Amino acid sequence: MRIIVVGSGFAGVEAVRKLEKLGLCERAECLWVTLAPKMVFLPLTPALAGQRYEPVDVEWSVESLAKRAGIELVDARVVAVENNRIRLEGGEVLGYDYLVLAAGARPAFYGVPGAEEHSITACSVSETWWLGRRIREGRISSIVIVGAGFVGVEMAAELLSLSKSLGLELDITLVDVNSEPLEVLGNRRASRIVRRVLEGLGARLVMGQPVVRVSAEGVVLRDGSKIPADAVVWAAGFRGPGIDAPGESLTRQGFFRVDRYLRVRGMDGKVYAAGDTMHFEHGGNISLKMAREAIRSASRAVENIAAKITGKEEKPYKPLITSRRPLAGVCLGPGEGVVILGKRLALRTGLINWVHEKLREKYSKLLGMQRAPYYRRPMNQEHGEKPWRKKSRWSPVLAEA
Numbered sequence: 001m002r003i004i005v006v007g008s009g010f011a012g013v014e015a016v017r018k019l020e021k022l023g024l025c026e027r028a029e030c031l032w033v034t035l036a037p038k039m040v041f042l043p044l045t046p047a048l049a050g051q052r053y054e055p056v057d058v059e060w061s062v063e064s065l066a067k068r069a070g071i072e073l074v075d076a077r078v079v080a081v082e083n084n085r086i087r088l089e090g091g092e093v094l095g096y097d098y099l100v101l102a103a104g105a106r107p108a109f110y111g112v113p114g115a116e117e118h119s120i121t122a123c124s125v126s127e128t129w130w131l132g133r134r135i136r137e138g139r140i141s142s143i144v145i146v147g148a149g150f151v152g153v154e155m156a157a158e159l160l161s162l163s164k165s166l167g168l169e170l171d172i173t174l175v176d177v178n179s180e181p182l183e184v185l186g187n188r189r190a191s192r193i194v195r196r197v198l199e200g201l202g203a204r205l206v207m208g209q210p211v212v213r214v215s216a217e218g219v220v221l222r223d224g225s226k227i228p229a230d231a232v233v234w235a236a237g238f239r240g241p242g243i244d245a246p247g248e249s250l251t252r253q254g255f256f257r258v259d260r261y262l263r264v265r266g267m268d269g270k271v272y273a274a275g276d277t278m279h280f281e282h283g284g285n286i287s288l289k290m291a292r293e294a295i296r297s298a299s300r301a302v303e304n305i306a307a308k309i310t311g312k313e314e315k316p317y318k319p320l321i322t323s324r325r326p327l328a329g330v331c332l333g334p335g336e337g338v339v340i341l342g343k344r345l346a347l348r349t350g351l352i353n354w355v356h357e358k359l360r361e362k363y364s365k366l367l368g369m370q371r372a373p374y375y376r377r378p379m380n381q382e383h384g385e386k387p388w389r390k391k392s393r394w395s396p397v398l399a400e401a
């Protein structure tokens, strides 16, 4: 019997820990297929841009965990899932009896011309670190951030806090099609707090306007106005990991639709999805793409596999953080943040930074504080990105970073 886990983020790491805990790696051949055998602590990439952390603090090799759990690591990109087998980039296929898809999400560019080629994303350790370094060196003094969801507002606050601490001038414009920051979470109090903090730091908010073009010079809005910028950060949403599967298994954005037991719809009942890669919807309530949801869903997916193997009943997944009940902590620079508790309550507190740090320490220890293997893969292929900005003025700098 073979069990395969795909991805080594919060969900993949939790799935492997659970396989280890339930003794499944002794009963079955277990494989861990992931694009670069490392875990990136994504909630801290904005703080990395703010130069509060270094890359070694937020990404670790997963090799020591794999060794301890007795699972074999395969450094490869999965491009398709078929019944009973997965297809890797390069054409190889691997058969499975049970599969846990935990391949996360990628930035969504919605076909906006120039967006993918000319913007930096907060999912990339190298790009966010590079951005902070250039601000520090005084080589970037204006930035447009596209998207005022929690990634965009965290980036804005971190970068402005960095420039203030260095006594440097930095213009940041946040652009969003919605009328308030964090509007998608539906908590007006939180949106007000975030607006107040960002404007206090000197950010300009341009709301209700979609970006229709991105270039090396800045962005163009739908009304034709241009916002020039030295750099553009794209934080406008996510799409699935780019893994092909039978039609009904995938949403339009490429996420894996799962049933209440986390089994991917339209497959043979042996494929489970967890974390950002899944689309879990029950009675119109959607599980949000947060680290805690990734950990909990991966744990339940592996428990359900174990139940199936031993002939027990599978248990339904009950999401904690949903579109109806958003629970989130948003860091707004060092010592500042907001905790969102449902649609009405929001507390302004810097404590959220402390919570992130505790969780970071936990993962750092869990993964043996082992440095991520940078050398294995060119940085432009991190997180499934396409080769990055081939003709951009920045690519030579990134290549040597």
Ligand SMILES: Cc1cc2nc3c(=O)[nH]c(=O)nc-3n(C[C@H](O)[C@H](O)[C@H](O)COP(=O)(O)OP(=O)(O)OC[C@H]3O[C@@H](n4cnc5c(N)ncnc54)[C@H](O)[C@@H]3O)c2cc1C
Pocket (backbone or CB within 6 Å): 006, 007, 008, 009, 010, 011, 012, 033, 034, 035, 036, 038, 039, 040, 041, 042, 043, 044, 045, 046, 076, 077, 078, 079, 102, 103, 104, 105, 122, 123, 151, 241, 242, 243, 274, 275, 276, 277, 289, 290, 291, 292, 294, 329, 330, 331, 383, 384
């Ligand atoms: C900037 C930012 C800030 C955030 N802040 C917070 C926060 O404050 N609190 C919070 O709870 N959540 C936050 N999140 C969301 C949180 O980080 C995600 O919910 C969490 O990382 C999801 O974990 P995951 O394991 O599903 O996916 P990921 O962590 O994205 O891991 C996906 C894994 O799959 C691998 N992979 C991808 N494609 C393939 C493929 N085709 N084949 C093989 N392997 C593949 C990747 O290399 C990676 O190892 C933030 C996200 C971002 C981007």
